[in-house]
Amino acid sequence: xxxxxxxxxxxxxxxxxxxxxxxxxxxxxxxxxxxxxxxxxxxxxxxxxxxxxxxxxxxxxxxxxxxxxxxxxxxxxxxxxxxxxxxxxxxxxxxxxxxxxxxxxxxxxxxxxxxxxxxxxxxxxxxxxxxxxxxxxxxxxxxxxxxxxxxxxxxxxxxxxxxxxxxxxxxxxxxxxxxxxxxxxxxxxxxxxxxxxxxxxxxxxxxxxxxxxxxxxxxxxxxxxxxxxxxxxxxxxxxxxxxxxxxxxxxxxxxxxxxxxxxxxxxxxxxxxxxxxxxxxxxxxxxxxxxxx
Numbered sequence: 001x002x003x004x005x006x007x008x009x010x011x012x013x014x015x016x017x018x019x020x021x022x023x024x025x026x027x028x029x030x031x032x033x034x035x036x037x038x039x040x041x042x043x044x045x046x047x048x049x050x051x052x053x054x055x056x057x058x059x060x061x062x063x064x065x066x067x068x069x070x071x072x073x074x075x076x077x078x079x080x081x082x083x084x085x086x087x088x089x090x091x092x093x094x095x096x097x098x099x100x101x102x103x104x105x106x107x108x109x110x111x112x113x114x115x116x117x118x119x120x121x122x123x124x125x126x127x128x129x130x131x132x133x134x135x136x137x138x139x140x141x142x143x144x145x146x147x148x149x150x151x152x153x154x155x156x157x158x159x160x161x162x163x164x165x166x167x168x169x170x171x172x173x174x175x176x177x178x179x180x181x182x183x184x185x186x187x188x189x190x191x192x193x194x195x196x197x198x199x200x201x202x203x204x205x206x207x208x209x210x211x212x213x214x215x216x217x218x219x220x221x222x223x224x225x226x227x228x229x230x231x232x233x234x235x236x237x238x239x240x241x242x243x244x245x246x247x248x249x250x251x252x253x254x255x256x257x258x259x260x261x262x263x264x265x266x267x268x269x270x271x272x273x274x275x276x277x278x279x280x281x282x283x284x285x286x287x288x289x290x291x292x293x
Contacts, residue, residue, distance in 0.1 A: 143274025220256030
């Protein structure tokens with residue numbers, strides 16, 4: 001069993017991005033600018049956005065944080081999106097999800113200019129992904145693909161089982177794994193809460209991507225010898241062994257599954273660190289007009 005170290009890979013990618021940004025600036029080019037819109041005070045969202053702002057500083061990006069209280073109206077938020085769409089200095093921006101119940105996340109997502117949609121959630125980017133066309137990839141799936149690439153993990157002709165069908169991870173990563181590409185060229189099965197015989201399907205997998213959000217769902221008796229396991233889960237569960245009183249737990253029962261794997265991502269330190277660097281990479285591409293003019 002070998003660990004896939006997402007933290008180390010993310011640090012390397014940050015160095016690569018910072019070097020490219022320095023070259024752009026030295027040549028008199030424009031500094032990439034990422035904006036983030038945060039509504040309310042959700043703890044997870046606060047932490048995630050703070051990490052994004054810090055990461056921007058590390059690689060030399062300009063960043064802007066726009067905050068609203070939870071009672072912001074949908075109309076006000078749409079007006080903010082429109083301003084960011086028109087701001088020539090902003091290369092890419094995100095509206096941090098989840099949003100309060102009185103605001104339609106679909107409406108906000110569709111209002112974002114797809115050329116600035118560095119989260120990769122806009123229907124245009126999702127549609128282009130499904131067709132194998134250049135687009136901004138959703139950050140977590142892009143991070144998974146990059147880990148497989150950097151560790152030279154063979155995917156061609158392999159059976160990949162994706163646990164979870166979310167729009168953020170399950171669906172896009174399944175499309176990426178089946179595309180004619182490296183990594184890619186897999187036969188993909190997507191399992192979810194209504195899948196029958198899920199254990200038997202998992203036992204057929206050469207590559208398992210667990211993105212259900214159910215702590216320790218994937219057990220040792222569901223994984224065949226030599227498989228590659230990518231754990232996307234990050235659920236806070238109570239713990240009396242940490243100062244905070246909780247610990248991050250993945251969708252994989254690590255101690256049971258790891259001994260059977262050829263490669264496995266830990267939680268934390270696996271897929272998580274790759275999500276933010278994927279967002280940075282999309283912002284750099286947006287700044288360079290590398291995908292959309």
